[in-house]
Amino acid sequence: QVQLVQSGGGLVQAGGSLRLSCAASGRMFSRFAMGWFRQPPEKEREFVAGISGSGGRTYYADSVKGRFTISRDNPKNTVYLQMNSLKPEDTAVYFCAAGAGVGAKLPGDYDYWGQGTQVTVSS
DSSP states (O other), X not given: OOOEEEEEXXXXXXXXXXXXXXXXXXXXXXXXXXXXXXXXXXXXXXXXXXXXXXXXXXXXXXXXXXXXXXXXXXXXXXXXXXXXXXXXXXXXXXXXXXXXXXXOOSGGGEEEEOOOEEEEEEO
């Protein structure tokens, strides 16, 4: 069992930056691929970024490439999402997730989820 606790998020102006963190409980954190998803108002949850267990491979949605960076610190059992050049369309509830499949981009591919954190970007 893995528990994920998120922190960060909030309100920022367009062009600004935020960093989200997701701390995992339990051992074997490095065995899990991690992902970030977001759910805009009245829309379905969508993939944002993913990272392999070792951190050696990362992958992104086209909409955030070049602006967002996913990283992880395995000794600290934590994964991060650095978000730069934020746009109003990035407004959503953001979720971290843990799963086994590197390269997975569907919510159903992930087994454990954080509680979600609101990111609001004002224009």
